[in-house]
Amino acid sequence: MEAEVRPLPRFEYFSPSSLSEALKLMKDYQGKARLLAGGTDLVIKLKKRAVIPEAVIDLNKIAALSFIKFAGGSLHIGALTRLTEIKDSPVVKEKAPALVEAISVMASTQIRNRATLAGNLCNASPAADTAPALLVLDASVKLQSADGDRIVPLAQFFMGPEQTVRKPGEIMTEIIVPEPKGSSTFIKLGRRKAFTLSVAAVAAYAQVSKGKFTEVRVAMGAVAPTPLRAEKVEKALKGKEVSEENIAKASALVKIDCCPITDVRASAEYRTEVSAVLAKRALRKVSMGEK
Numbered sequence: 001m002e003a004e005v006r007p008l009p010r011f012e013y014f015s016p017s018s019l020s021e022a023l024k025l026m027k028d029y030q031g032k033a034r035l036l037a038g039g040t041d042l043v044i045k046l047k048k049r050a051v052i053p054e055a056v057i058d059l060n061k062i063a064a065l066s067f068i069k070f071a072g073g074s075l076h077i078g079a080l081t082r083l084t085e086i087k088d089s090p091v092v093k094e095k096a097p098a099l100v101e102a103i104s105v106m107a108s109t110q111i112r113n114r115a116t117l118a119g120n121l122c123n124a125s126p127a128a129d130t131a132p133a134l135l136v137l138d139a140s141v142k143l144q145s146a147d148g149d150r151i152v153p154l155a156q157f158f159m160g161p162e163q164t165v166r167k168p169g170e171i172m173t174e175i176i177v178p179e180p181k182g183s184s185t186f187i188k189l190g191r192r193k194a195f196t197l198s199v200a201a202v203a204a205y206a207q208v209s210k211g212k213f214t215e216v217r218v219a220m221g222a223v224a225p226t227p228l229r230a231e232k233v234e235k236a237l238k239g240k241e242v243s244e245e246n247i248a249k250a251s252a253l254v255k256i257d258c259c260p261i262t263d264v265r266a267s268a269e270y271r272t273e274v275s276a277v278l279a280k281r282a283l284r285k286v287s288m289g290e291k
C-alpha cells in the first residue's frame, strides 16, 4: 500500500535576513507563528497537522545565529548552528564532551547536517538527547524578544512534553555552557545502536578531589515528562568518597527521581531499571575514568 502524501497546510512564509526582522514578525503574529530551523521536527508536525500556524518564520538566512565561540569563561553556541558543526568543533569537544557524545548518537548524518541544538531544546521532547548532556553541564539558554532578552538556566526551561517557559514572541538565540572543571559523559540506550530515539538516556558530570565527589550532576532523558536532573542521586554522592559501593547505592536512587511511561519503545519498569544501570556506568566513567 502506498503511503498517503499529504501537502503542508496553508501558512504565510517569511524568510527574514536579520534577527530584528524575525523578532518583529514574532511580535506581530502574537504566538501564531512557528520558527523553522532545520525543520526535522517541525515539517513532520506540519504534515501531520499536529501544528497549523498562521505563519512560518524561517531562520535560515540569519547568519548571525550560527556560531560557536568561547568567551568570558563560557562556550556560546548560536541557535542555528547545525549539530554536525557542533559535534566536529574542537572547542566543544574540549569544553563539553557530554554534548558531543549526545549528538554523536542522535539521528543520522543527514539529520545532523540540518538539525540545530535550539530546535532540539525548543521542540521539548522528553527524549531530546542534547538536554541531559546540557543539564549536567549546567547550561543556560538566551531567549530574545522584540522587548529585550533573558537568560534561563536549562534546568528551569522545560515544563512538560512540548512545553517550555519560552514566551510566544521569544526566539532562542544561543546556548551558553560554563567552562566545566570536571568530567562529563552521556550514555543512550535505544532499540538499535544507531538512528533510534532513546529508550532511556543518562548524562553525568563529576569533580573529584582527594578521592571525594566535590560536585556531581546527573540528568536523565526519556524517563519523565521532561528531561530532568536526578537530584536524589546527586545529594547522595556529594562529599562522599568515590567508591563502587557509594556509586551503586546512589545510582539506585534514580528510580525515585524518574517517572517514565510505557510506550512502543519500552515499558515504564524497564526504563526505570535501565536508568539506574546507565547512571552507575556514567558515574563510574566520570569519577573513575572507566570506559
Ligand SMILES: Cc1cc2nc3c(=O)[nH]c(=O)nc-3n(C[C@H](O)[C@H](O)[C@H](O)COP(=O)(O)OP(=O)(O)OC[C@H]3O[C@@H](n4cnc5c(N)ncnc54)[C@H](O)[C@@H]3O)c2cc1C
Pocket: 034, 035, 036, 037, 038, 039, 040, 041, 042, 043, 079, 080, 105, 106, 107, 108, 111, 114, 115, 116, 117, 118, 119, 120, 121, 122, 123, 127, 128, 129, 130, 170, 171, 172, 173, 195, 196, 197, 198
Ligand atoms: C528520522 C529522525 C530521527 C531523529 N532522531 C533523534 C534522536 O536520536 N534524538 C533526538 O533528540 N532527536 C531526534 N530527532 C528529532 C530532531 O531531529 C531534533 O529534535 C532536532 O535537533 C530538531 O532541530 P531542528 O533544527 O530540525 O528543529 P525544527 O524542526 O526546525 O524546530 C523544532 C521546534 O523548535 C522550534 N524552534 C527551532 N528553532 C528555534 C529557536 N531558535 N527559538 C525558538 N524555537 C525554535 C520550532 O518552531 C519547532 O517548534 C529525529 C528526527 C528525525 C526526523
